[in-house]
Amino acid sequence: MASTLGVLEALLRNPGAIATKLEVKQLLKALLKRPGAITSASEAKQLHAQILKHNPSSPLYTSTAICVYSNFKLLNQSLLLFKTLQSPPSLAYKSIIKCYAVNGRFVESLASFVDMRASGNTPDHSVFPSVLKACAFLLDLRLGEAVHGCIIRLGMDVHLITGNALINIRTGAGADSSVKKVFETMTTRDIISWNTVIAGNAQNGLHEDALAMVREMGGAGLKPDIFTLSAILPIFAQYVDVDKGREIHGYVIRYGFDKDLYVASSLINMYSRCARVEDSIRVFKITRQRDTISWNSVIAGCVQNGMFDEGLRLFRQMLKDNVIPGSVSFSSIMPACAHLTTLNLGKQLHGYIMRCGFDDNVFISSSLVDMYAKCGHIRTAGWIFGGIKGRDMVSWTAMIMGCALHGYAEDAISLFEQMKLEGIRPNHVAITAILTACSHAGMIDEGRRYFDRMTEEYGIRPGLEHYAAMADLYSRKGKLNDAYQLISTMTTPTGTIWSLLLSACRVHKNVDLAEKVASKIFEVDPENIGARVLLSNIYANDGRWKEAAKVRMTMRNMGIRKNPACSWIEVKNKIHTFIADDKSHPLHDEINIALCELQEKMELAGYVADTSEVLHDVDDEQKKYLLYGHSERRAIAFGIMSTPAGTTIRVIKNIRICVDCHTAIKLISKIVGREIVVRDNSRFHHFRDGECSCGEYW
DNA sequence: ATTATATTCA
Numbered sequence: 111m112a113s114t115l116g117v118l119e120a121l122l123r124n125p126g127a128i129a130t131k132l133e134v135k136q137l138l139k140a141l142l143k144r145p146g147a148i149t150s151a152s153e154a155k156q157l158h159a160q161i162l163k164h165n166p167s168s169p170l171y172t173s174t175a176i177c178v179y180s181n182f183k184l185l186n187q188s189l190l191l192f193k194t195l196q197s198p199p200s201l202a203y204k205s206i207i208k209c210y211a212v213n214g215r216f217v218e219s220l221a222s223f224v225d226m227r228a229s230g231n232t233p234d235h236s237v238f239p240s241v242l243k244a245c246a247f248l249l250d251l252r253l254g255e256a257v258h259g260c261i262i263r264l265g266m267d268v269h270l271i272t273g274n275a276l277i278n279i280r281t282g283a284g285a286d287s288s289v290k291k292v293f294e295t296m297t298t299r300d301i302i303s304w305n306t307v308i309a310g311n312a313q314n315g316l317h318e319d320a321l322a323m324v325r326e327m328g329g330a331g332l333k334p335d336i337f338t339l340s341a342i343l344p345i346f347a348q349y350v351d352v353d354k355g356r357e358i359h360g361y362v363i364r365y366g367f368d369k370d371l372y373v374a375s376s377l378i379n380m381y382s383r384c385a386r387v388e389d390s391i392r393v394f395k396i397t398r399q400r401d402t403i404s405w406n407s408v409i410a411g412c413v414q415n416g417m418f419d420e421g422l423r424l425f426r427q428m429l430k431d432n433v434i435p436g437s438v439s440f441s442s443i444m445p446a447c448a449h450l451t452t453l454n455l456g457k458q459l460h461g462y463i464m465r466c467g468f469d470d471n472v473f474i475s476s477s478l479v480d481m482y483a484k485c486g487h488i489r490t491a492g493w494i495f496g497g498i499k500g501r502d503m504v505s506w507t508a509m510i511m512g513c514a515l516h517g518y519a520e521d522a523i524s525l526f527e528q529m530k531l532e533g534i535r536p537n538h539v540a541i542t543a544i545l546t547a548c549s550h551a552g553m554i555d556e557g558r559r560y561f562d563r564m565t566e567e568y569g570i571r572p573g574l575e576h577y578a579a580m581a582d583l584y585s586r587k588g589k590l591n592d593a594y595q596l597i598s599t600m601t602t603p604t605g606t607i608w609s610l611l612l613s614a615c616r617v618h619k620n621v622d623l624a625e626k627v628a629s630k631i632f633e634v635d636p637e638n639i640g641a642r643v644l645l646s647n648i649y650a651n652d653g654r655w656k657e658a659a660k661v662r663m664t665m666r667n668m669g670i671r672k673n674p675a676c677s678w679i680e681v682k683n684k685i686h687t688f689i690a691d692d693k694s695h696p697l698h699d700e701i702n703i704a705l706c707e708l709q710e711k712m713e714l715a716g717y718v719a720d721t722s723e724v725l726h727d728v729d730d731e732q733k734k735y736l737l738y739g740h741s742e743r744r745a746i747a748f749g750i751m752s753t754p755a756g757t758t759i760r761v762i763k764n765i766r767i768c769v770d771c772h773t774a775i776k777l778i779s780k781i782v783g784r785e786i787v788v789r790d791n792s793r794f795h796h797f798r799d800g801e802c803s804c805g806e807y808w
Numbered sequence: 809a810t811t812a813t814a815t816t817c818a
């Protein structure tokens with residue numbers, strides 16, 4: 111061998127050197143046994159040159175050159191040589207199959223395998239892993255089966271690496287017994303064999319089997335490694351088992367695996383799924399090396415746990431650190447824009463997404479549908495939804511929920527039915543969406559029907575969210591007793607659900623029921639601020655000022671304060687917030703003047719202030735003045751002042767819009783000729799030309 | 809030659 115390498119070295123040191131035919135022959139012969147002796151692409155080219163010079167027509171030498179080229183993944187060079195062969199020998203086929211595979215050209219790789227078999231050449235252990243990988247990548251199960259059969263006939267299923275590749279392809283097809291069979295047939299197994307089975311079980315939902323195998327592998331003298339751990343961490347993430355997850359984290363640190371990016375991302379994800387965002391951020395921060403995936407993990411963790419601003423901050427930081435965002439980055443961050451209703455930011459990201467060519471990604475388009483719907487652009491949402499290829503249940507649900515929020519119940523229902531026709535089974539979220547749609551449109555019968563049938567038709571038992579939607583449906587419609595009955599059938603009704611009924615008691619002025627409901631709420635949730643505020647308002651509305659004051663007093667004694675009513679509007683990328691009776695906005699006086707002018711025009715159009723919802727013990731004139739202070743009106747007035755004529759005004763309010771403001775905004779939309787979109791805490795109102803899309807029902 | 813991590817609706 112040393113002499114062969116000596117020849118090679120001589121050739122390489124002086125490419126112009128003339129080797130004898132004999133030397134080249136010796137060299138090639140040795141290389142047939144040890145192609146690894148060539149250690150660089152340029153050496154491979156030297157070799158090729160020598161072959162061309164001495165034996166250009168020898169299929170064996172040509173094959174050797176192909177083999178050497180393919181070791182360096184040089185597909186084009188390999189192909190050039192391969193095409194010169196009339197009937198390629200086995201080595202040429204094997205090399206080209208592998209070379210295609212390592213270059214990700216799986217279709218061609220498989221085609222060459224088929225050619226090889228047709229030519230009568232017998233494949234061996236060196237090609238099966240590549241071929242199986244190609245089958246796995248292309249999800250070509252039928253060919254995979256055929257290859258498996260071929261492997262068994264050749265007795266190759268005992269071969270370690272081929273066996274591992276076989277396990278891998280079988281786990282990709284879902285959980286079945288053939289995985290275990292292959293695993294047990296193998297005469298030798300290494301950690302990859304174990305890891306592949308474990309990962310397969312984990313991904314196919316066989317969590318217990320996966321964990322049992324992790325315990326078993328110790329018996330075979332193998333310790334879990336980074337592959338094992340990143341395969342099983344998602345299990346604890348799914349089960350929200352932070353104790354087990356922590357245990358793994360300890361093991362990771364003991365074995366020094368914490369520098370591995372896969373492990374780090376899995377840990378970040380595990381902690382955030384277990385609602386431990388702080389831990390997840392800590393793992394991210396101490397992981398020095400970061401990639402798009404670990405950034406995505408931490409960003410998604412923040413967003414999923416409601417830390418939208420932190421998520422956005424990290425997203426910006428990622429861009430600053432020159433980490434290129436991938437499609438997952440966008441689908442992770444978009445919900446932050448949706449929840450914060452930051453339309454402009456959402457639009458900017460949408461532009462970025464289009465520039466990256468990610469707009470055909472279902473995850474991203476579904477998140478865009480949701481973002482546009484939540485930001486009031488239901489038409490844009492519908493347009494994007496219509497363009498989604500391969501819509502999944504989440505895409506449909508986002509659109510249905512969007513319609514629900516905008517009060518388009520009929521559209522929501524027809525989408526829901528269409529989804530079923532396309533063979534997509536609704537899950538509990540989709541049902542929540544359809545019930546919400548019925549609730550926002552007062553469609554009692556339809557809602558009740560979906561609710562009653564959900565268990566038998568979709569196999570989903572009503573959860574809190576479904577009861578909440580139904581309670582809301584009855585409550586809004588004034589069917590307070592029905593709502594009370596329904597909630598009472600629940601095993602453990604929550605304060606939130608009772609509160610839906612309580613707020614209906616206020617609207618429908620039912621003080622007796624309100625007292626009953628309030629006491630139910632305080633039983634389960636004594637600190638429920640909203641309920642105390644509501645109760646005090648209900649008393650005040652009924653003129654029972656003393657009782658109202660008493661509730662307020664209790665609140666003060668308990669040290670709880672209500673969140674002030676506020677509205678906000680985005681103008682030129684800046685969010686302007688208006689809090690009830692707060693005078694701090696720099697244009698406060700101008701806004702007041704504008705509101706007075708509007709008021710005059712409104713009165714000319716027949717507006718009479720409805721002071722029935724002003725819950726202060728003051729005279730009517732003062733009540734009228736208090737209505738001016740309502741935050742949504744001031745936000746709208748500001749919007750009109752600071753945007754060009756005709757621009758749609760979009761305002762968000764943190765609590766339900768009041769009756770008087772609703773009437774006022776209808777008139778304002780007509781007077782100033784603007785479309786005004788107000789989102790309160792449960793839905794959208796589109797005001798245009800004196801009308802509102804909610805049809806007076808909210 | 810074969811193995812693993814992150815994403816949309818509530």
